[in-house]
Amino acid sequence: MHATLEGGAAFAYIKAELQPGESIVAESDAMSSMSADLTMKAKFNGFAKGLLGGESFFVNHFTNNTSGARQLTLVQGSPGSIRQVQLQGETICLQPGAYIASTPDVKIGTRWAGFASAFAREGFFKLTASGTGTLWYGAYGGLLERMVDGECIVDTSHLVAYEPQLKLKIQMAGGIFSSLFGGEGFVTRIEGRGKIIIQTRSLDGLANWLNPKL
Amino acid sequence: MQIHIHRDGKTAGPYSLEQVRQMLATGQVQANDLAHHAGLASWTLLSQVLSAVTPPPIPTAPAASASRDDGPRDMEFAVECRPDFAFLTVQVPAGQTLKVEASAMATMSSNMVMKTKMRGGLSRFLTGESLFLNEFTAGGGPGEIGIAPGSPGDLEHVHLNGDTIFLQSSGFVASGMGVQVDSKWQGFKGFFSGEALFLIRCTGQGDLWFNTFGAMIPIDVTGDYVVDTGHIVAFTEGLQYEIGRIGGLKSLFFSGEGLVCRFRGQGRVWIQTRQLPSFAWWTYPFRPTKD
Known part of the structure; x- marks a missing residue:
């Protein structure tokens, strides 16, 4: 399958070309356009992912049952960037809402995230993607890769994806005073060695900037 | 830059960037083949590797x-x-x-x-x-x-x-x-x-x-x-x-x-x-x- 990311950093979209027999699994509202003879089937996504993992109850399977190449464009809801990752057996953990699409051999699962995570409005479950194939995920803002070696702190609303061996702990940013008035609220302490992906803008930040004028 | 190409379970290379571009032009490799070079964390689509090193048209x-x-x-x-x-x-x-x-x-x-x-x-x-x-x-x-x-x-x-x-x-x-x-x-x-x-x-x-x-x-x-x-x-x-x-x-x-x-x-x-x-x-x- 040939897929490219287009639309720049602010309005990224996935342009995929499916060869005969190939499929893509995508979030229920991710398809923006497609060749008319691609077959689309909605499949139940599981209660944990839907109810608690911040994802839709249904995902769509797009399959090319024709004898020629067919087009599919996929998008995310927010302005911002998308990443395309080639999984070779490794696992990636995704924050709620980041998942856009994957090829059928990528297994999407859930992992218990803890009560603190739910308290910080990040949900009880984390999404995991593993197996072999292509995964697409995205977020509001630009996406940057950072290497954690030891310990690092990330504002919870800026974390998008991370490697599974990393340990996450949600805590307050400073003391009570700082956490209430410093505007930082909850942060995630990340321990271990591995990659994280952060988004360079957050919806919270946008709301704080815009709300005084509305 | 030394690039390895992976297709159908076989790895070939290393090739220079120029060689890969020529091979792509002649159809010896495809844009959706997997490629790797030092500094890349994992095998990546060749099209992505090339677009990452190709300077934007209006710099x-x-x-x-x-x-x-x-x-x-x-x-x-x-x-x-x-x-x-x-x-x-x-x-x-x-x-x-x-x-x-x-x-x-x-x-x-x-x-x-x-x-x-x-x-x-x-x-x-x-x-x-x-x-x-x-x-x-x-x-x-x-x-x-x-x-x-x-x-x-x-x-x-x-x-x-x-x-x-x-x-x-x-x-x-x-x-x-x-x-x-x-x-x-x-x-x-x-x-x-x-x-x-x-x-x-x-x-x-x-x-x-x-x-x-x-x-x-x-x-x-x-x-x-x-x-x-x-x-x-x-x-x-x-x-x-x-x-x-x-x-x-x-x-x-x-x-x-x-x-x-x-x-x-x-x-x-x-x-x-x-x-x-x-x-x-x-x-x-x-x-x-x-x-």
Whole structure:
């Protein structure tokens, strides 16, 4: 399958070309356009992912049952960037809402995230993607890769994806005073060695900037 | 660059970038083959590898922004994701402190210690700008902090050397401790347009970062220059400025151009290509309302 990311950093979209027999699994509202003879089937996504993992109850399977190449464009809801990752057996953990699409051999699962995570409005479950194939995920803002070696702190609303061996702990940013008035609220302490992906803008930040004028 | 190509369970190479381009042109390799070179974390689509190393067709804009950060500075820093969602990463030397706009911290090393400071007084309430500023100190060794402003847009760095820069109220992102940050009440000069001009005065010695909504245009003023008040991001002290109407009373109500700032003298003005009041006005009718 040939897929490219287009639309720049602010309005990224996935342009995929499916060869005969190939499929893509995508979030229920991710398809923006497609060749008319691609077959689309909605499949139940599981209660944990839907109810608690911040994802839709249904995902769509797009399959090319024709004898020629067919087009599919996929998008995310927010302005911002998308990443395309080639999984070779490794696992990636995704924050709620980041998942856009994957090829059928990528297994999407859930992992218990803890009560603190739910308290910080990040949900009880984390999404995991593993197996072999292509995964697409995205977020509001630009996406940057950072290497954690030891310990690092990330504002919870800026974390998008991370490697599974990393340990996450949600805590307050400073003391009570700082956490209430410093505007930082909850942060995630990340321990271990591995990659994280952060988004360079957050919806919270946008709301704080815009709300005084509305 | 030495590139390996992987297809049908076989790995070939290494090839030079030029060889790979030729092989692609002749069909020996395909854009959706997997490729790898030193520095890549995993096998990646060849099309992606090539697009990552292929310079963009019109390099003027990125090249200009890359050289923008080459000036003098006290702390090492980098700006990424320009111009849409510019993100600032500052390397804070051991024991030193950085002032950061409240709620803008996105990432930091765990030895960074955060303290919340209230600044200004009553005037801070009136500017509508966040009353609090956080101070991040690198304890027990150097630290790193990543800063994400709230609005979509660009970021600029200036190094103050005893000079003064005025910022519009939501423009402040971060500064070194040698920079004094004061709000300066501007009165109701802009009252009619609903765009009262509140300014933050930054003076002293050290690094200063500020941000825009939209793209940023620096303008070197010699003589007179007119800027819509909502589009002012920053300007250097020494420029005289006067808030006024453009045209007569009729223009004020019917042209859609409200109050403008007329700059006079020698200095630099930074303007932004979008403004919050217009954006808010544009979204306002679609706001959910409770009956």
